[in-house]
Amino acid sequence: MLLTKSCMERLRRGWKELMPILAAHHLHHYRCHHCCVGKSRRLVFSQVFQPMNFEEGRVPGQESKSGELTCKSQRLMLQAGLIHPGSPGCFSYMPYTVRAIDKLIRVIDKEMAAIGGQKLNMPSLSAAELWRKSERWGLMGSELFRLTDRHSKEYCLGPTHEETVTDLIASQGSLSYKQLPLLLYQITRKFRDEPKPRFGLLRSREFYMKDMYTFDASEEAAHLTYDLVCDAYSRLFHSLGLPFVKVQADTGNIGGEKSHEFQVPASIGEDRLLVCSSCTFSTNVEALSAVQKECPECRNALIETKGIEIGHTFYLGTKYSSVFKALFLNDQNKLVIAEMGCYGLGVTRILAAAIEVLSTEDSIRWPTIIAPFQACLIPPKKGSKEESAAALMENLYDDLDSLPHMKGETILDDRTHLTIGKRVKDADKLGYPYVIIAGKKALEDPSFFEVRCQNTAEVVFLTREGVIDLLRNVQTV
Template identity: 30%
Template sequence: MRYSKAFLPTVKEAPKDATMPSHVLLLRAGYARMVGAGLYEMLPLGLRVLHKVSDIVRAEMDAAGAQEVLMPALLPADYFKETDRWDGFGDTLFRLQDRRGQPYHLGPTHEEIFTDLVRREVKSYRQLPLNLYQIQAKYRDEPRPRGGLLRGREFLMKDAYSFDASEEGALASYESMRDAYHRIFSRLGLTYRVVRADSGAMGGSTSAEFQVLTQTGEDALVACAACEYAANAEIAEARAPGSSDAPDPATLEPVGTVATPNVKTIDEVVEFIGGDLTAARTLKSLVYALDDEVVLVVVRGDRAVNETRLARHLGVPAVVLASDATVERAFGALPGSVGPVGFSGRIVADLEVPFVVNAVAGANEADHHYTNVNYGRDFQAELASIRQVVGGDACPSCGEPLEAYRGIEGGHIFILGTRYSQQMGATFLDEVGEAQPAIMGCYGIGISRLMASAVEQHHDADGICWPMPIAPYHVIVSPVGKDDAVAAAAEDVYRALTEAGIEALLDDRDERPGVKFKDADLIGIPLRVTLGKRGLAEGTAELKGRTEAQAQAVPLEDLAATLRDRVVTDGGRLRL
């Protein structure tokens, strides 16, 4: 492509609405334009990237035995009504009517339509397993679109649906997709983790999220640097202190009482008592109200309670802090003065609590705290892993420090079971002629979201730094200076690269070198070949990787071969 002919509008200043790096850069570098909240136009460069991502996804899906189809985006309401999602999806569903007043919607996800197709066409176990997918726009009227292409109201998604005759088959389909996803995310050049998440209301079934690690993602994660452990912070746990850390009984001091007027928070306690007291040597006591009882929850003073884990431990959907009145009734003191010592009700303590020696805790009396409180001697509790994990905590699987990340959910796979097939009557006849509902799985990848995720992960102060496999072009050829010989040499190079199957962008604009370099960096093409009259006199061009500081001189006659090797090594695909 010749830059002079390309529809490639770069801008110096970002629209003020854009805050995320990917949003700013994709707009500035001429990949996309916004037309409304969560609605984007894909310009030529952006579409090239989407195609590259799609091609990789398609190749790996096909290799895993899935078959591509294309379903309508505009769908009659009947299907969602069959599974109660017409109401269940709520305001997120884009609803519309045709001229006769018949209700339709734009597909936010396509379980029903695929299930319908299969129930009409699949009659026998001999036709299973079957895995169908599509790459298509999805529509969701999000309460709040944000982050540019990261959460739009229209977005490009690959969704696949597997149908199996048995549980084992469904698991095999799921595992095959999981393996394919690993290959896809690796090939895309993304740093990612497979993460267990709270399955929430959908509940119970096997699922995994493929999270692209970034500083700006919507989900908080922890991931181990040393092993494969990674989890959504909502459900993550840390390795509990070992028995070798157990307190020496000889060091336990007798319990004392201190007057702590108007001292409520842990920070205030630490400051008021002073000395060598730290928050880690206090106990934080929180009171949660269940239907028929109150539960005292104790964590180390510098920790936060993970309410998702607490709710799981208690076997309830969600937990709510008790009101001041409830707390006073149960403890004779208000929050800020409550503690486990002397409380006869249910106490749940985090696994770290037994290792806090001679702790300060609320005395269940206004304006008083106990000192030298020790678990076991002074109170007992159910022990459970209920604290919020933070970066630096020990990995539950290998003990090495966990790192805190934010992640962008780029893919999600799960086994659906028979929810849809049962409700919609998608059955097949098994070996003995009995009708059985197909066991389903579904597997999504946010194509346009991954494009933005890649930018979140691969950019610097000057612009985007595309991984080679999804870069819109492999190489940008930048002749500098007004010399005719340079321009001619650039044409030769461009032709040679194109013939070698390398996707090259020739910056043949009549612009100053600084402008060309700034645009090249902004656009983020992985390799740049600079031609100038100095190098030309020696028969060389400069080759510089987007993320490299130094350029290297390459003889012109070696250029095509050198670039070919480099493109292929970096995961690019030659167009031959």
């Protein structure tokens, strides 16, 4: 169809009149879209996958048989929706838990970097031939998850990686003594076929572990490295605020000539410890050659307690390096067998042990530095007299999120259909170090927010500036 000149002119005039309207509409849509995007960037509770179930007496996903006791950390983690059981000893970790694990890994990485550790990642599948070479294929027995591939080659899912890392070093040819000490570590999932998985993440079949393997030029140097790593472990546990004791330990099927465990004293602990109240001597009962009731150093009585093992160190000597021919050239250009050590941290076990010993019977308490979120903000209930203070809470969120170390550390409980009391109760159970509430005092001039410091049980009322100053000093990773 052909248009006349008059029709074309009318269309042009109409288009000129329509353009400003369309432009204004587009600008309004652009502003609305970006406003919504800005708001959606706030971390809000309703959008986090956190399947809580705090019903009185109910433990969701309970694996235990009727009448069998469940430890506090397992019960609290299940009720808070931090973990969800799959098969026995295997769990899904929910977003809050992953955040805590990631933070714990960053703390570990920092300590390992400080002593010269280098991070790598080795395969979970480990060839049976390596384990046969070290004679541990039979020694480990049913603890190994074993499998056979389509070519009839045997493997195991690695519970530890002494064989793999020593074979890796041996494959590089002869190292120079100038490259030593070599401290290699990884943080990966490990697998052990526990005969009776229990206590949630404290004794599971699949778990996260940090394992480090060191290579030194001499026995003397290896002992110095051993002490260096032990000191780093102590600093780590101090930074988490965990009560711990370093005890002499049995070398077990790892082998070697010296071993220590880092234990968190706890009534549900599966290790029996003997601790001297007069000196620094402490030991795992398994490390004693005979029943011993007095300290070999000061002859005072030993006190028995229970503990949860969260770290283990071994001086291996040449147990593995001699088998796999992990050699280096010394300062006289002669080939020498490397001296080794291995060091483990149970990452998910540290998390569970911390919850076990720091929490109350009803509420989780995290080591502050690895809490999933540092602060939970609770605005007024919708339709309440204080509802107008909701905007103050959103502004406070933005202020806190602008602090470099608090970026992503604040969550807004936007379930405003619930009372403040209900949300405060949930926040208490989830264990945020700081819970900030916009109640009646938020309507005063100046506005005051109620701040609950969960780990100290303090309640204070602070202005916006006071809240910012308080959280400006919070240590994060």
